[in-house]
Amino acid sequence: MTRYIIQRLIYMVITMFLIATLTFFLMKFLPGTPLSAADKLSEEQQAVVLEKYGLNDPVPVQYFNYMTNLVQGDLGISFQFDNREVTTIIMERIGPSMQLGVQAMFIGTIIGILLGLTSAIYHNGMLDYSSTFLAVLGQSIPSFVFAGLLQFFIGVKLGWLPVALWEGWEYSILPTISLAIFPIAIAARFMRTEMLEVMGSDYIVTARAKGVNKFGVVFKHGFRNALIPLITVLGPLAVGLMTGTLVIENIFAVPGIGEQFVKAINMNDFPIIMGTTLLIAFLFIFIILVIDLLYGVIDPRIRLAEGE
C-alpha cells in the first residue's frame, strides 16, 4: 500500500511538472509582448519594464524563476487588474466555488443514491422506469441548458428565487441544483446497477434464507455493499463538477473561480488563465488520487490483493 501511494505521488508530481512546463513555454511562444502599450514607450522605458519583470533574462533562467515562484505559490500578476497577484485573486474567489461544488456533490450523491435504491427495490416497476428516465435526462441535458431553464422559469417567470448574483444562501440554490443534476443522474444509474447486482448475489440469498426481513436485507446486506463501488464514480463526478462550475458560475454571476476564468479568457488575461488552469489540474489530480486511495482503504478485497 505504501509503495502504491509513493508511486502515485511520484506520478502526480511528474504530471504537475509537465503541465507547469508546458504552461510556461506556451506563454513564451505567445504572440505579442506583455507590454500593452509597447509602441508608446521609448526603448529605455521598455528595457526598464522588461528588466523589472525579469523578462530580459535568458529563457532557462526565466523558467527556473517561474518554477521556484510556482513552488512557493506565486502565480504571477494579472494583466487586467493592475498589480494584483493571481494567487490573491484565486484565494478571494475560491470560497463560492468550493461552496457550490461541495453542496452540489453532497446533494447530488444523496438524491442519486436514493433514486437508484428506489429503482433497484422496485425493479421494472413504474418507479424504476420513471427514475431511470429522469436519470437519462439528467445525464444528457447539458448543465448550462438546464441552468437556463431554471433561471427562466423559477427565477424570471415565477420569481421564487433570485435570478443571479451572490448575496446570501438563497442565491446558491439555483446554481446548486443546476450543478447537482449530473451527479444525481450518474449516482442513480450506478447505484441501480450495483444494487441489482448485489441483490442477486449468494449472501443475499443466505440472508433471506435465515429469515432477515426485507428491510434488513436491502439496507444491512445490500445497500452497504452496493455503496463501495460508488466511490469509483465520485472522482469523475468531482471533475465534472469542476467543469460545471465554469459555466454555472458564469450564468448565475457567482463571483467564483469559474466566472473569473471565463472572463479572463475573453480578456486574454493569460496569467489568470494559466493560474486557474494549474489550479484545476492540481485539484483534478489530487481528487483522483484521494479517491483511489480511499477505495483501497474501504474495500478489503483490494487491500488483500495489494498485500499479496
Place this chain on the structure above:
Amino acid sequence: MDNQKPSKDLFVPVETKETEIDKISRPSLSFWQDSFIRLRKNIGAMIGLAVLVVLALLAAFGPYMTEYGQYEQDLSRAKMPPKVEGLGWLGMDGMLSDVQSADTVEQAKTKAMMRFNNQEEYITTEVLNDGSNGEAAEVKATYDVYAAKNMDENFWFGTDGLGRDQWTRTWMGTRVSLYIAFLAAAIDMLIGVAYGGISAYYGGRVDNYMQRFIEILVGIPNLVLIILMILILEPGIMSITIALAISGWISMARIVRGQILKLKNQEFVLASRTLGAKDSRILQKHLIPNTLGLIIINTMFSIPSAIFFEAFLSFIGLGLPTPMASLGTLIDAGFDSLQIYPHILLFPAIIISLIMIAFNVLADGLRDAFDPKMRE
C-alpha cells in the same frame, strides 16, 4: 366398475434416430444477429436512432430550406419571434406578449404599449386583473411583430439579435455537433483501438512504456489540454479537433488493452499462430473482432461527452469564433436576451438535448444488446 383402461396399442414408442438428437432445430444466430435482434426490440434505442436520423437529415438539408444564409444580418428584423403556419398553438405564432402591472388598468395598458413601441394597431391588450380587489392591475399585451414589420416570410425558429435566421444557424450548429460526434468516434476507433491493441499484444517493454505514457496523459484534464491548445492555435474547430485527438482515445485504449490481454493467450489465437498467421492477421482477424462489442459500446458513450465538450467550450468562448454557429455559441447568445426573447435560447437548447439524449439512449441499448447476460 367401469374403469376404462386405454388400450395398449395406443402407446407407440417414439422413433428417435440417433442423428435427430444432434440436429439443431432453429437456425443458429451469430453473435451480431443475436445482438441486432435484441437491439431492435429495445424501443428506446430505436426511438433514439430515429431521432438521430431525423436530426442528421435536418442538419444536412435544413439550411437550404430557407433563403437566408447563416451570416445574413439585418437589424430591421432582429429578434423576430418564431412563426410557423399552423403551429400557432405551440406558441410559434410570431407574437410577442408581455404582462405589465401597475396601479390602474390604464397605467398598465400604457406601460404595455410602451413596451412594444406604442404601435397600437398591432397590439391587442387583455386585462388579466382590473385591480378592483386591491391587487395591482395586470394587462397582457400581444404584439404582432410580423404584421408590424410588414414581413411576408416566416422565420420558423425566429431570428437572433442581429437578424440572422435561427433555423439556418441552428442546423449549421447541429452540423458542428454531428461532425464532433463523427470525429470522436473516428479517434476512438483508430487511435484508441490501435494503441490499446498494440500495447497489449506485444506486451513486455512496449506495453510498459506505452502504459506509462498513458498514465501521464490521463493526468492532464481535458479542459487544461484544450486551453493550452487554444493558446497556441486560434480558437476554432481545428483546436477542438486536436484537443480531442490528444485526449479522446485514452479510455478506449485502456479498455481494448484489458480485453486483448485476456484474449491473446486463448487457444484459438494459439491455433492461428501455429498455422503461421502473422501478428497483423491475428490482431485484425481474431483479437479486434472479439473486442468489437466493447469498442462499439465505448465509442457510443464517448460521442455524447465529446458533443457536450464542444458545446461547453463554445459556450464559454473557447470554441468556435463568433460569426460561426455552434449549438454552444447559439445557447450562449440566447442567454443575453433570455428574459424577453427566450426563443433564441430555446431551439438550440432543445436540439442539443435531443442529440445528447438520443446518443445516450442508443448507447444504453447497444450495451444491453451486446451483453450476453441480458440474453433470454
